[in-house]
Amino acid sequence: MVLIFGHEVEIGGVLGCGGLWWFLLAEPARYSTPVESFQRVHNLTKLCVSLILIMSTPADDNVSSNSQLSSDLFGDLLDSIIVDVASEAHRIARLGLDRNLDEEEVELRLSAEARARASDPSHSGEANGKYVVDIFGQTHPPVANEILECMNCGRSIMAGRFAPHLEKCMGKGRKARLKATRSSSAAQNRYLRGSPLSTHSPYSNSTGPNRSNGSSGVAGDENSCGSLREL
Amino acid sequence: MLIWLLSGPEVRFWRASIKRPPTPDAEDETDREPTIQEIINIKLIESGEKERLKELLRERLIECGWRDEMKAICRAHARKKGRNNVTVDDLVHVITPKGRASVPDSVKAELLQRIRSFLSSTAL
Numbered sequence: 424m425v426l427i428f429g430h431e432v433e434i435g436g437v438l439g440c441g442g443l444w445w446f447l448l449a450e451p452a453r454y455s456t457p458v459e460s461f462q463r464v465h466n467l468t469k470l471c472v473s474l475i476l477i478m479s480t481p482a483d484d485n486v487s488s489n490s491q492l493s494s495d496l497f498g499d500l501l502d503s504i505i506v507d508v509a510s511e512a513h514r515i516a517r518l519g520l521d522r523n524l525d526e527e528e529v530e531l532r533l534s535a536e537a538r539a540r541a542s543d544p545s546h547s548g549e550a551n552g553k554y555v556v557d558i559f560g561q562t563h564p565p566v567a568n569e570i571l572e573c574m575n576c577g578r579s580i581m582a583g584r585f586a587p588h589l590e591k592c593m594g595k596g597r598k599a600r601l602k603a604t605r606s607s608s609a610a611q612n613r614y615l616r617g618s619p620l621s622t623h624s625p626y627s628n629s630t631g632p633n634r635s636n637g638s639s640g641v642a643g644d645e646n647s648c649g650s651l652r653e654l
Numbered sequence: 655m656l657i658w659l660l661s662g663p664e665v666r667f668w669r670a671s672i673k674r675p676p677t678p679d680a681e682d683e684t685d686r687e688p689t690i691q692e693i694i695n696i697k698l699i700e701s702g703e704k705e706r707l708k709e710l711l712r713e714r715l716i717e718c719g720w721r722d723e724m725k726a727i728c729r730a731h732a733r734k735k736g737r738n739n740v741t742v743d744d745l746v747h748v749i750t751p752k753g754r755a756s757v758p759d760s761v762k763a764e765l766l767q768r769i770r771s772f773l774s775s776t777a778l
Contacts, residue, residue, distance in 0.1 A: 492694060493769040497762065498754070500704075500711050505753050507712075508721055509745035512728030516737050521729050 534558075694773065703772055707765065714761045723756065724749050 515521050522530070542555050556562055566583035573580050575592045688696075698704040715721050731748050732740045 489770065489773060490766075492691065492773065493766050495691065496694070496698070496769050497765050500708050500765070501754060501757065502750070503708065504712055504715065505724070505749050506742075506746055508724045508753075509728065509749055510742050512725050512732070513740060513742045513745055515725075516729065516732035516740055519737065521732075 694776070697776055698772070707768060707772075710768070711761070711765055714764070715757070718758050718761060720753070720756060720758070720761075724753055727752060 537558060541557065566581065569582040570579050571582055571585055572578070573585075573588060573592060575589070578588075580588045695704075698707075727749060728745050731745065735744070
């Protein structure tokens with residue numbers, strides 16, 4: 424294929440027309456004047472070129488249809504991606520997530536202000552000064568009042584007093600440690616002196632300052648032994 | 655008895671009541687030749703090339719920030735219209751002209767190149 428004037432042309436056609444042109448030109452010139460011979464050449468050239476053009480197949484169509492198809496397909500792909508973006512943006516708008524992204528600090532400030540206003544006792548929602556009204560209009564008592572059962576001693580305790588109770592009951596506090604040490608030291612005393620201890624409140628007070636917080640049962644043992652000897 | 659029921663003039667009425675016009679799909683398929691575009695589309699989908707091209711285009715558009723631009727336009731439009739009044743259709747109509755125009759030339763050229771090479775490789 425050869426491209427002449429944007430048209431694809433068969434090589435055979437070109438050669439054929441060229442040959443025709445040459446053949447016609449080579450005819451013995453019956454016309455004498457140069458002007459007429461020039462005109463003859465000119466006409467022959469025009470004839471041959473037009474023959475070439477007629478015989479050629481226009482190549483534009485193939486290329487253009489191909490590119491048209493490509494553009495259409497590209498447009499198709501782009502459309503589906505646009506729909507994806509639009510549906511995601513629609514979801515964000517409907518769920519209010521775009522507000523959360525940009526204006527979080529503004530919302531935080533506003534909610535803090537609202538909370539301050541709500542906890543202000545001069546507020547109209549504060550008719551009884553004990554309870555705070557939250558943003559849903561609910562009130563909560565200052566101490567949680569659900570009743571639970573302690574797993575250590577088996578007593579029923581209020582939820583708001585549960586942690587302090589566990590402290591005393593399980594061993595962080597003095598009395599709890601004394602309880603534990605009393606049971607172990609009572610065993611020792613029984614072994615050593617043969618008499619169980621009944622009173623431990625007097626020496627618990629006196630040994631309070633001596634005791635270090637969080638000491639183990641061994642140290643407690645020593646202390647109680649010492650205080651026992653004191654007595 | 656069945657044979658008696660199936661014979662006789664009443665059957666014609668029955669058959670007429672059961673007879674329905676053929677579903678449109680069947681009619682259309684037999685009347686029309688699938689166009690070149692449809693053939694290409696089917697070939698694209700079947701070979702999995704369409705999915706690959708779509709992923710490539712999506713990746714390129716994210717890289718060049720086109721996606722964020724479109725999302726910002728949607729957000730602004732939604733804020734203007736009122737958050738609960740927007741529809742997907744609405745947003746699509748808003749984005750489509752701007753979106754088509756603002757695809758970077760390099761991205762478009764790359765995709766067109768790949769599409770054309772696929773077209774030539776499928777030997778129309």
